[in-house]
Amino acid sequence: MPLSALVLVLLSCLLHVGWNLFGKKVSPTPAFFTLAFAFGSLLLLPLVGPSLPLVAQAPPRFWALLVSSALCQALYSWSLAGAYASGEISLCYPLARALPVVMVALAGVWLYPSAPLTALQVGCMLLVVVGALLLPMRHPGDLRLAHYRNAATGWALLAALATTGYSLLDAVAIKLLRAAVSEYASDMALALLYIWLQALGTLLALLTLQLGRRRRALLEVGKRRWRVAALSGAMMLLTYWLILWAMQYADNVSYVVAFRQFSIPLGVLLGIWLLGEPGPRMKWIAVLLMLGGLVVLALYRQG
Numbered sequence: 001m002p003l004s005a006l007v008l009v010l011l012s013c014l015l016h017v018g019w020n021l022f023g024k025k026v027s028p029t030p031a032f033f034t035l036a037f038a039f040g041s042l043l044l045l046p047l048v049g050p051s052l053p054l055v056a057q058a059p060p061r062f063w064a065l066l067v068s069s070a071l072c073q074a075l076y077s078w079s080l081a082g083a084y085a086s087g088e089i090s091l092c093y094p095l096a097r098a099l100p101v102v103m104v105a106l107a108g109v110w111l112y113p114s115a116p117l118t119a120l121q122v123g124c125m126l127l128v129v130v131g132a133l134l135l136p137m138r139h140p141g142d143l144r145l146a147h148y149r150n151a152a153t154g155w156a157l158l159a160a161l162a163t164t165g166y167s168l169l170d171a172v173a174i175k176l177l178r179a180a181v182s183e184y185a186s187d188m189a190l191a192l193l194y195i196w197l198q199a200l201g202t203l204l205a206l207l208t209l210q211l212g213r214r215r216r217a218l219l220e221v222g223k224r225r226w227r228v229a230a231l232s233g234a235m236m237l238l239t240y241w242l243i244l245w246a247m248q249y250a251d252n253v254s255y256v257v258a259f260r261q262f263s264i265p266l267g268v269l270l271g272i273w274l275l276g277e278p279g280p281r282m283k284w285i286a287v288l289l290m291l292g293g294l295v296v297l298a299l300y301r302q303g
Contacts (some may be wrong), residue, residue: 087152
């Protein structure tokens with residue numbers, strides 16, 4: 001992979017970890033992520049404005065998928081806030097980031113029975129699952145049910161399920177959009193248009209969920225944390241923009257997908273370093289197992 005693409009992917013990893021750190025440290029609440037989506041949608045609007053008329057040509061099935069994806073994205077944001085409010089980012093971030101890869105692969109087998117998993121794929125997925133089980137342990141014999149039966153783990157798993165949902169929906173929706181309007185816009189422009197539409201739908205879903213008593217929390221976070229929320233919203237959008245940019249340079253997209261996984265150890269490192277979270281050896285063993293499984297799975301699947 002060219003150095004330019006590698007730099008873009010690594011910068012994307014930093015931004016992804018960065019907005020998650022802001023969400024954890026500054027305000028682990030649905031209100032914070034709602035404001036981030038609001039500012040992100042406004043910042044991206046000038047870029048997608050010229051492409052907006054194209055959505056009139058999208059088929060009805062596209063809109064159904066988009067709405068479903070936005071609801072999953074809203075659930076992901078809400079769950080992520082719950083996870084960060086309840087536990088360490090060095091535990092929740094790897095779970096929410098890594099487990100969807102396994103879940104999407106398993107869902108693919110269910111949706112497409114004619115494409116069964118290979119032994120290598122199953123082995124990689126097992127590495128990820130074993131890493132997830134080892135992640136909260138402080139030493140090899142520290143296997144306790146309390147490590148897994150807690151709010152932080154529950155929220156992180158729900159975030160992983162939501163990510164799986166919008167990942168599967170997005171894969172179909174973007175194909176429908178491309179088939180309908182690809183002759184009028186580039187793949188990059190269509191991808192950005194889809195990101196904006198999903199962000200807008202997510203924002204509307206999150207705002208709806210925060211009517212009534214939760215509205216006060218939204219106003220309070222907006223008054224005190226709007227600058228950080230705006231920065232986080234910009235970082236969210238830049239994260240994926242950089243990945244799209246890197247894919248334009250890379251000869252093999254699999255390397256981009258593989259290198260994206262380095263956000264996991266980076267998130268753990270910054271959680272330990274900046275937030276003072278515990279960093280036992282078992283946590284790092286677990287992260288390395290998960291990283292190894294994800295990288296090999298990405299290279300095998302995409303290569």
